[in-house]
Amino acid sequence: MRIAWRSLTIVLAIVAGSLLLAGCGDGEETMATPSATATATGIASPAASPTPTTGGATRYEVTVRFNTTVTQDDIDEVDALLRAYDDELEFLLMESWPPIGRAQLTTDVAHFCQTVEAELEAKSYIDDVSCGPA
Numbered sequence: 676m677r678i679a680w681r682s683l684t685i686v687l688a689i690v691a692g693s694l695l696l697a698g699c700g701d702g703e704e705t706m707a708t709p710s711a712t713a714t715a716t717g718i719a720s721p722a723a724s725p726t727p728t729t730g731g732a733t734r735y736e737v738t739v740r741f742n743t744t745v746t747q748d749d750i751d752e753v754d755a756l757l758r759a760y761d762d763e764l765e766f767l768l769m770e771s772w773p774p775i776g777r778a779q780l781t782t783d784v785a786h787f788c789q790t791v792e793a794e795l796e797a798k799s800y801i802d803d804v805s806c807g808p809a
Contacts, residue, residue: 733781754776
């Protein structure tokens with residue numbers, strides 16, 4: 676996985692600024708938008724009907740909460756696993772510790788969320804995975 680360090684620095688600055696504005700500069704974990712908060716905390720409704728896109732595929736958001744044993748190779752493995760469903764996915768990594776990864780991807784795989792949640796949660800370096808329509 677290639678990381679654009681300049682882009683990552685900008686994203687981190689925006690997240691840090693959002694946390695300070697929200698009054699969470701003490702390390703409390705918070706995302707900037709309500710939908711991201713719901714997804715990051717696993718509140719996203721898996722029963723919600725997926726959002727169809729052109730060609731019959733559906734756009735999903737997958738949030739991966741890594742634990743403290745995660746390594747860069749583990750993060751790369753998750754990126755590759757998700758990229759197998761959509762080679763053009765957007766996979767962002769929040770540089771908190773332990774990190775949180777968010778991916779938006781499009782796939783027409785049946786029962787995608789159940790499949791990817793089970794596959795990722797089986798990894799010892801992942802605490803939690805949530806998946807739902809984007």
